[in-house]
Every structure is written in C-alpha cells, then in structure tokens.
Amino acid sequence: MTAQNERVPGPAGRVPGQTERVAARHAIIDRRVNGENGSTGMDIAALLAATGTPSRTAIERTDAPAEATDTGATLPAASADSDPAPPADAAGSGVTMAPEPVSPGLTSRAERADGGVMATTESVGEGVSRRWGLDELATAITAIANRFSRTPLQADTDFFDAGGTSLDAVELVAALQRELDIHPDLDTVFFDARPRRLAQGWLADHPELLLPQTESPAEDHDDLAQLFADLSGADRLPLVAPPERVAPRRILLTGVTGFLGSHLLLDLLRHSDAHVVCLVRADDDNAAAERLEQALRRFALPWSREVLRRVTPLAGDLREPRLGLSGEQWKALAGEVDSIVNAAAAVDFLRGYPSLRRTNVLGPLTLAELACTSKPKPLHHISSLAVFNGAEAATLAEDEPTANVAALPIGYDRSKWAAEAVLRRAGEHGLVVTILRPGGIGSHPETGAHNPRDLNSGITAALLRFRTVPGFRNLNAAPVDWVSRVAAEIVGTPSAWGHTYHLTGPPTTLEQIVAETTLGGLGVRVQHWEQWCEDTVRAIEEGPVSELESLAQVLRSPVARTQLAAMVTAPPASADRTAAFVAARGLPAPATSGPAARGKMLAALAAAGPRPDAEPYLRFHETLTGTIGPVGDSADTQCDLRLTLSVAGGAQVFSARTLDVGGEFACARVHGEPLTVTGTAIVRPHEGIPLRHETRHPIMHYQLTLRDAAGGDWWLEGYKFAAARRRLVRQLGTQVIEIGRAGEPASYRGEVAVPMHTYLPDQIDGIEVDPSLPERQRRLAKLLWLSWFGGQLGKSLMEPVLRVGTDLLDLRRALRKEQGR
Incomplete structure (x- = not known):
C-alpha cells in the first residue's frame, strides 16, 4: 500500500512540510539520548514519544537482513543496506554510475572513542554561532557520524550505507547540536545522510554561519537531477546478442536473506535443477553461509546439507561496483552463471532517493553490467507496484505506463521507478529483462512466516486488535508462497522472459474485508484513514501495545501517512499475463479469497483473541x-x-x-x-x-x-x-x-x-x-449466529437417530450372515 501525493521537491530539494522542526525539540532529544549518566541506551520509542518527534523508522537496533524483500510498503526498520560494508567507490568497471567523490576524513569509530571533533561554539555576534567553511563542517560532521556508523564513512558516504540505524540517526542529530551547534532535522538526515550534503544544506539555510570569503555552497538536493544522472549509466552498457533461451543451470540470486528472497531460493531449488549462487553481504563466504542459514531458519524454511549442496554463498555487496568482488571473482561469476534474479532492495519509504539509490538503482545497473559481461544472461528484477503511485489509471495493468516520476511522493517509489527505467534502457542494448511486480506480500499460509515490518501486516494486526480498518478501495496483495512460486516458474521458463508480470492476487475490496470479518465475528468499524491513524496511535500508546509500537511510530510520521493514503484511492491491479501464465503452467491461484482464505481469517481471529475491554460481539x-x-x-x-x-x-x-x-x-x-x-x-x-x-x-x-x-x-x-x-x-x-x-x-x-x-x-x-456495530452488521451477526447454532443443535439431535439406524443395519447384516451359515 503506497501513497499517492502531490508533493515534489521544493526549494533546496526538500519535501515541503518535512524540514521545519523546533530546535528545542532536538535539545530534548539531546538530554534524553545522553541523560545525566551519558547513556545512549534509551528506547527510541519512548524517546521520540517524549519529544513529539515523528519516528522515521522502526525502533529496533538490529543486524537486519542485508537484503530486505520489497513488499511495496514496509514499517521502516534497519534497511536493506544497514549491514557492514565499505564506503562506495567512485565508479564501476565498464559502466560509469554517477561517481561519488571521496573526501578526506577520519576513518574509524575506534579512533573517535575520545570524542572526535569537539567543535566549540564561537561567539561572532549576539545570537550567532560559530562560522564554518563547507569542507571544515563536512569533515566535522563526518567525524561525529563515524561514532554511530557500523563501518567507516567519508564525507560523501551515506550514513545508512555505513550501517547507521534510525536510533543512530537520533543520536547523531543530538551530537551535532551539542558539539557543533547545528540542528539538522531528522527528516533531512533521512532524505540524504551524506555528511557533505548535511553540511551543504545547513550552510545554505544559514548563510550567516558561512565564513567570509567562502563560496556559498550550492544546494544540490535535487533528487530528480540525481535520478536522471543515474539513468544515463545504462547508456554506456555494451550492445549484446539475446541470451540462449534454455532453462538456467546456474542462477545468481540477490536479496536471499529477505522475506521473499529466502522463499524464492527454496522454490528455485524445488522446481528446477539449477544451482543457485547467493550474493550475501558478509565479510567472507563462511559468514555469508551463516547469514543465509539464519535467514532461512528465521522464516521457518528448511536448511540442510541438501540445500547447501546446491547453493554457493558468495560474500559481496550489491551497492558496490562489481558487487564488491575482485576482478577475478567478477570475471568468473560472469562466465559461470546463466541467469540473474534480483530480489534485493532497500525497503524504507522514509529515506530519500539519494539515500536509497545505491542499492535500489545502481545495484540493478551493476547486475545489468554483469548480464552483459561474458555470455549474455537474462535478468529478472523484483520491482513493486509502487511505480504506479501518483498515476491516474483506472486499472494498474501490466503494460500500463508507470507514474510520472515527479508525481511519485517519496524516495522509495522513485528509486523503484528509476530501477525499472534503467533496466528498460538496458533492454534497448539487447539485454532480456523480466520485471516482476508484487504488491503487498502476505504471510505464508502454512508456516505463518511473515515480514513483521510490512505495513500490510501492521494494519492487519491493528485490525485484529482494535476492530477498526481504514477506508480504502482495493488491496493488491498475495501470500509469499504464491509470489515466490510464480516468480521461480517464470525464471525457469524461457518463453516467459522479457515481459512484465504483476504478482498479485485478485484485488481485495473494503466490502470483502468487512463481509469476511463480519462472518468471522469481528465486526470491524470503517474509519477515514486520517482518523484511523489518530485513533490507532492513541490506542497503542494508551494500551500500551508493545507489539504494535513499530506501527505507531510509522503512523506518527506525516510522510508515512502519505504512503498509507494510497489505500483510499489506489485502483485495482490487473494481472492478465500472470493469470494466463499460471493457468498454462498448472499453478494454483493465490489463496486471497473464497472459503480457504476465510478459514485463514477465522484462524487468525481465534489466535488474536478478544480485547480485554472489548464489548462482547x-x-x-x-x-x-x-x-x-x-x-x-x-x-x-x-x-x-x-x-x-x-x-x-x-x-x-x-x-x-x-x-x-x-x-x-x-x-x-x-x-x-x-x-x-x-x-x-x-x-x-x-x-x-x-x-x-x-x-x-x-x-x-x-x-x-x-x-x-x-x-x-x-x-x-x-x-x-x-x-x-x-x-x-x-x-x-x-x-x-x-x-x-x-x-x-x-x-x-x-x-x-x-x-x-x-x-x-x-x-x-x-x-x-455489540451496539457499536452498524445496524446492518448487528442484524447479520444475529442471523449468522442463529444459523450456525441451530445447525449445530440440529446435528446433535440427529446423531442418536443416525446411530440407531446404523446399529439396526449392522444387526440386519449380522442376522443375514448368521442365517446364511
């Protein structure tokens, strides 16, 4: 569920309404983060709630999966690119991909254990803080940022690419205001977390702090300009011949530690004879194997010697030129794999395009380069229905033009749009590209495995808990087992390559949700989505309901609410090509409606249990x-x-x-x-x-x-x-x-x-x-109860009669048998 919104970058490249915060709020953050004893271990949920600062990401400090599976909308948490990795180089090999210049700076957190750059405030006039040169301020911000990143970063390295988390970002903001007397907004940090860009933005907004005789820094936060510069990288790909149309024997799979990627790995192994090379962000191949095993076990998937026998874990990094591999490794990989499947993405709809581009755009471009190296290889890319946010189409068809990129409301949507645009350009060079677009990806119907950061999961949990649902037109979603099964079948079917597929089931309407929950005895109330956001956050806070705190943090964010607003007007997605392929291959339809889905809904309701203070249904x-x-x-x-x-x-x-x-x-x-x-x-x-x-x-x-x-x-x-x-x-x-x-x-x-x-x-x-239910639902509930209860009692009364009849038949058979002797 992704949002439609009119926002586009305003002056200085910022999204209107996101950058104005009161400096006193950050002073409170400073005190809360550091406390009297200097501790930084306070829970960010309590911290942000106390300060009133909207949360921009999930609250866990965690070693999240390196490649988060793209579901179209997630509760922001440690993103796909939050694991340890070296800072980005300037360019890839053979393809120039919007180089990021490296600036000198301190290089490790350990070297800053004594406090790093402790810039003091100089009084240069009443109410005026210390003055800075651009390079000087960028170096100072870099030094402080290195204390909170998991790997060293330089002035042009994104803070989140270096392993920073949302909690780290809060601490970084507090440290910058305490030590440098600058007050960047949390939204600004999420939009573009490169120290040089933070310095540029601050000095552009506060020219009085710029040292005399220093050139005024250009505010180049225009993510659309950066986006189109990134697209030009595809123009430098070589022209290639079409790949051989045969079932793959050795597949490179990225995103394998994510929710969809891990299921996709098992389906590729189950339904093909291919060997799978799994690109995993890790220090070495042994560590990659450990991460892979942990990911599969986390999602209740089997891990055995048989799985490992057909899998090669490869330590690498999608964000890096040549995937972070040596020249020899790159060449060997290009020569041995005959298919590439990209299921990796940084899934965080609160970060700006500049912060997401390395994983979500430059990563697919690097894979396109690999597909063109040595022998040509087909490339299968997991995209998202988010590319339609802002489009005015009545139906989201597989060949329908995507939204105008300027109409896309957030950086995540733009990064997914840009990835498709890059790969379409690669297709013009002869590369065979298949685009697979899931919507919401639901839990596995058998194991119950789910993505806890998925926005759909959070809303469903709130529905079960609070008996309310935001008004919407359609939900375009399908369970993870069906999405991965169909994707694996497409990868293994050469005649299916080169097209776009929507991996969604039939759209679910609000009327269907209300009908099925009413049948299940839930009796949900439908609210305008803004009112639903307010009431849900209040209910979580008053509970308190710790398991829904991540959802509350998202709903406190205005940007997240624009994402949620898409539920109100999102048109249904059609999947005609996918449906035809599924039918031709004899695959099952997704369990998104009908008796089977209703049974799952009832099971979920039973597991959820009643609210302690709920009126009886x-x-x-x-x-x-x-x-x-x-x-x-x-x-x-x-x-x-x-x-x-x-x-x-x-x-x-x-x-x-x-x-x-x-x-x-x-x-x-x-x-x-x-x-x-x-x-x-x-x-x-x-x-x-x-x-x-x-x-x-x-x-x-x-x-x-x-x-x-x-x-x-x-x-x-x-x-x-x-x-x-x-x-x-x-x-x-x-x-x-x-x-x-x-x-x-x-x-x-x-x-x-x-x-x-x-x-x-x-x-x-x-x-x-329950008197809080609409009258129509109350009547329906009564009729359902009388029908069910009467049926059960009628069955009970008939059972003795049927038993007597059965006993008489058995006695008759016995008599006949006795007489026949």
Missing part, C-alpha cells in the same frame, strides 16, 4: 432451574442458574465452538448466598461422539467455577445430551450437573432445565449484539 441469557441432592441420594433441593453466554468473536465459536459463561448460581444446600459463576460452554463437545459408557450424544458441555464472596470455590460440570427418543426440544434445555468443592470429587448431582416460557425471549429475541 454477541450474548444471550439462559435460565435453568431444577433440583440437586447428595451423590447417591435423590435430588431434593431447589437450585437455579441464571447465566449469560457470550461470544467475543465469531472465530471463537466457528473454530473452537466455545462460549464464555457468567452469571449466578443459587442453592441453599451448597451455600447460603448466591454464588458467582464463570466458565465456558462447548457446543458439540467431542464432535458429538458419546462419552465412555454412554449411549447419549453430548450437545453441550458446561465447565463452570462457582465462587462465594469470601473466595471459596466449587466446580460445576454439566452436559446436555441427545438420545434417540421423543421430546427433542426438551433435550436442548435439560442439563445433567455435578457439583463439588474445588479439588474434591462431586458432592451433589442433579438435573436442571430451561423453562419453556423463557427460551424464546432469552435465546432468540434476547440476543444482544
């Missing part, structure tokens, strides 16, 4: 009266049960057939005062199979706890039975019960029944549905 009352007596004696004491049976969600009964029970029990023989009742009732327990030594079939099983005001406990167990006899309706209301002290055998036994005059007003007319 549905409830009704049940009154029972009768007599009990000591075990072994006749029943002689009147007792009454006044119960309320409730359902927190439809899945509670549809999957587990369980109802919550509360109420009151009154019986003078058990206790002088009424006892409080809590417990559960199970509909058709044991699937209606008779209990041991019983011929009656159980209709319902009550397991209740009775408690007095002093805390004394009793247990009550009751069964409603069906037998092959008349008075069927009476059987539905009669319950055989046993009662005993907690931890002791039964002391009392008896029978209670529902008075016939109370059945209709209590259990039919008296059904109450």
Whole structure:
C-alpha cells in the first residue's frame, strides 16, 4: 500500500512540510539520548514519544537482513543496506554510475572513542554561532557520524550505507547540536545522510554561519537531477546478442536473506535443477553461509546439507561496483552463471532517493553490467507496484505506463521507478529483462512466516486488535508462497522472459474485508484513514501495545501517512499475463479469497483473541432451574442458574465452538448466598461422539467455577445430551450437573432445565449484539449466529437417530450372515 501525493521537491530539494522542526525539540532529544549518566541506551520509542518527534523508522537496533524483500510498503526498520560494508567507490568497471567523490576524513569509530571533533561554539555576534567553511563542517560532521556508523564513512558516504540505524540517526542529530551547534532535522538526515550534503544544506539555510570569503555552497538536493544522472549509466552498457533461451543451470540470486528472497531460493531449488549462487553481504563466504542459514531458519524454511549442496554463498555487496568482488571473482561469476534474479532492495519509504539509490538503482545497473559481461544472461528484477503511485489509471495493468516520476511522493517509489527505467534502457542494448511486480506480500499460509515490518501486516494486526480498518478501495496483495512460486516458474521458463508480470492476487475490496470479518465475528468499524491513524496511535500508546509500537511510530510520521493514503484511492491491479501464465503452467491461484482464505481469517481471529475491554460481539441469557441432592441420594433441593453466554468473536465459536459463561448460581444446600459463576460452554463437545459408557450424544458441555464472596470455590460440570427418543426440544434445555468443592470429587448431582416460557425471549429475541456495530452488521451477526447454532443443535439431535439406524443395519447384516451359515 503506497501513497499517492502531490508533493515534489521544493526549494533546496526538500519535501515541503518535512524540514521545519523546533530546535528545542532536538535539545530534548539531546538530554534524553545522553541523560545525566551519558547513556545512549534509551528506547527510541519512548524517546521520540517524549519529544513529539515523528519516528522515521522502526525502533529496533538490529543486524537486519542485508537484503530486505520489497513488499511495496514496509514499517521502516534497519534497511536493506544497514549491514557492514565499505564506503562506495567512485565508479564501476565498464559502466560509469554517477561517481561519488571521496573526501578526506577520519576513518574509524575506534579512533573517535575520545570524542572526535569537539567543535566549540564561537561567539561572532549576539545570537550567532560559530562560522564554518563547507569542507571544515563536512569533515566535522563526518567525524561525529563515524561514532554511530557500523563501518567507516567519508564525507560523501551515506550514513545508512555505513550501517547507521534510525536510533543512530537520533543520536547523531543530538551530537551535532551539542558539539557543533547545528540542528539538522531528522527528516533531512533521512532524505540524504551524506555528511557533505548535511553540511551543504545547513550552510545554505544559514548563510550567516558561512565564513567570509567562502563560496556559498550550492544546494544540490535535487533528487530528480540525481535520478536522471543515474539513468544515463545504462547508456554506456555494451550492445549484446539475446541470451540462449534454455532453462538456467546456474542462477545468481540477490536479496536471499529477505522475506521473499529466502522463499524464492527454496522454490528455485524445488522446481528446477539449477544451482543457485547467493550474493550475501558478509565479510567472507563462511559468514555469508551463516547469514543465509539464519535467514532461512528465521522464516521457518528448511536448511540442510541438501540445500547447501546446491547453493554457493558468495560474500559481496550489491551497492558496490562489481558487487564488491575482485576482478577475478567478477570475471568468473560472469562466465559461470546463466541467469540473474534480483530480489534485493532497500525497503524504507522514509529515506530519500539519494539515500536509497545505491542499492535500489545502481545495484540493478551493476547486475545489468554483469548480464552483459561474458555470455549474455537474462535478468529478472523484483520491482513493486509502487511505480504506479501518483498515476491516474483506472486499472494498474501490466503494460500500463508507470507514474510520472515527479508525481511519485517519496524516495522509495522513485528509486523503484528509476530501477525499472534503467533496466528498460538496458533492454534497448539487447539485454532480456523480466520485471516482476508484487504488491503487498502476505504471510505464508502454512508456516505463518511473515515480514513483521510490512505495513500490510501492521494494519492487519491493528485490525485484529482494535476492530477498526481504514477506508480504502482495493488491496493488491498475495501470500509469499504464491509470489515466490510464480516468480521461480517464470525464471525457469524461457518463453516467459522479457515481459512484465504483476504478482498479485485478485484485488481485495473494503466490502470483502468487512463481509469476511463480519462472518468471522469481528465486526470491524470503517474509519477515514486520517482518523484511523489518530485513533490507532492513541490506542497503542494508551494500551500500551508493545507489539504494535513499530506501527505507531510509522503512523506518527506525516510522510508515512502519505504512503498509507494510497489505500483510499489506489485502483485495482490487473494481472492478465500472470493469470494466463499460471493457468498454462498448472499453478494454483493465490489463496486471497473464497472459503480457504476465510478459514485463514477465522484462524487468525481465534489466535488474536478478544480485547480485554472489548464489548462482547454477541450474548444471550439462559435460565435453568431444577433440583440437586447428595451423590447417591435423590435430588431434593431447589437450585437455579441464571447465566449469560457470550461470544467475543465469531472465530471463537466457528473454530473452537466455545462460549464464555457468567452469571449466578443459587442453592441453599451448597451455600447460603448466591454464588458467582464463570466458565465456558462447548457446543458439540467431542464432535458429538458419546462419552465412555454412554449411549447419549453430548450437545453441550458446561465447565463452570462457582465462587462465594469470601473466595471459596466449587466446580460445576454439566452436559446436555441427545438420545434417540421423543421430546427433542426438551433435550436442548435439560442439563445433567455435578457439583463439588474445588479439588474434591462431586458432592451433589442433579438435573436442571430451561423453562419453556423463557427460551424464546432469552435465546432468540434476547440476543444482544455489540451496539457499536452498524445496524446492518448487528442484524447479520444475529442471523449468522442463529444459523450456525441451530445447525449445530440440529446435528446433535440427529446423531442418536443416525446411530440407531446404523446399529439396526449392522444387526440386519449380522442376522443375514448368521442365517446364511
């Protein structure tokens, strides 16, 4: 789900509305980050919440996968390019790719353990801080940034490319204002985190701080100019002949430690005879193998000697010229692989294009260079439906023109657009390029593996928790197992190469979501997306709900909300070419609708459980009266049960057939005062199979706890039975019960029944549905309940009759067999 927005870079290349922050906010960040004891370990979630600063990325400090799988929209976290890697070189081999000049600077965090550059503030006039030259300020920022990066960076190296995380960025901002008295905005750091660019931006915005006789720095944050400069790299690719159209035998796969990439690896191994070379960001091949194993195990995928036998882990870096390989390694790789699959991407829609371009644009360009080196090779690129954000098409068709790049709202969308543009230009040089565009990538239906940073997953979790959903037109998504299976089949089918495929299932509409969740007993409310954002953030904060904190951090960000806004107007994606290919190859359709998907939804609802303070989805009352007596004696004491049976969600009964029970029990023989009742009732327990030594079939099983005001406990167990006899309706209301002290055998036994005059007003007319639901949903919920519950009871009443019929048939067969002797 990606956003449509009118924003384009404003003056100085910044996105309007993102760069104005109050300096005092950063002072608070400074104090919170460093504290009185100098600790920097405070949780960024609490830090940002306290300061009111919108979070621009996920809060975990983690060694994230080197290649994050592109789902079109994710909860920002440690991105695809957050692992250790050397700073970028100026150019690649054979293809000039927008060189980034290297500036001198300090080179390691260890060398700065004593504080690095501690620039002091000079008073050059009232209210005016120290004055700087551009190179001097860039060097000072570089020195401080190196304390928080995982690998050394120079003045023209992106902070996130050097392994910086969002928490590191907060600490960097605090250190810059404390030590250099400059106050760059967090949004500015995310847009372009190269120290020289930060220096340029600050001095351009504060010319009074520029040293005299120093040339005014040019503000060159124009990411569109940088984007088109990057595209020109494809023009220097050589002309090549088409590759041989045969199934690949040795495949280079990038992004293998990401969510889609790891599943794609297994599908390539399962459904082809190919050997797969896996490019993994690591110090050496052994470390690459370890990272690969960890990634597969993290997503519940098998790892064995058989997998390793057909896989070659290769330590490299997609962001580097020639993938960070030596000349000999590059040449050998170009000669041995006969297909390239790029599933790697830096997936972070809060970073600007300049911060994402090395992984998302220059990386595919390097792979295109590899595809043209030695023998020609087909290149399969995992793109995203994000390239359509801002487009006005009624349907997102596979051959529909992508959006105007200036209309794309964020750097991530632009980087994906630029990657496709680069590869289209490469195709003009003879390269065979296949574009695969997923939308949202859902969890694996069998293992439950999912991408926890995926925005779709976060919204679904919030839906299950808070029973609300933002209004939208369409969700274009498919489960990861289907996306990877179809992608692997395309890679292995030469006749399918060279086209664009949308790896999405049939679009899911808001009406479908409401209908299926209503059927599941969820009863969601639909809100305008802005109101949904506000209410969801507030609910997470008030909870608190730690597992949804990442979603809250995203929803606090105005930029993230523009991404989410696409849900309101996003047109449906069509996948005619993909559908035809799937049908021709006999592949299954994605499980995105129909009974199978509904079953998954119900299972998810059951696993999610009810909110502690939630109004019951549905409830009704049940009154029972009768007599009990000591075990072994006749029943002689009147007792009454006044119960309320409730359902927190439809899945509670549809999957587990369980109802919550509360109420009151009154019986003078058990206790002088009424006892409080809590417990559960199970509909058709044991699937209606008779209990041991019983011929009656159980209709319902009550397991209740009775408690007095002093805390004394009793247990009550009751069964409603069906037998092959008349008075069927009476059987539905009669319950055989046993009662005993907690931890002791039964002391009392008896029978209670529902008075016939109370059945209709209590259990039919008296059904109450959550009043917060719309009236139409309340009516539907009541009808669904009566249909389901009546069906279960009817089945229970028929089971004894069917059993008698079966027994009679068995007896007849036995008699015939006996007579035939």
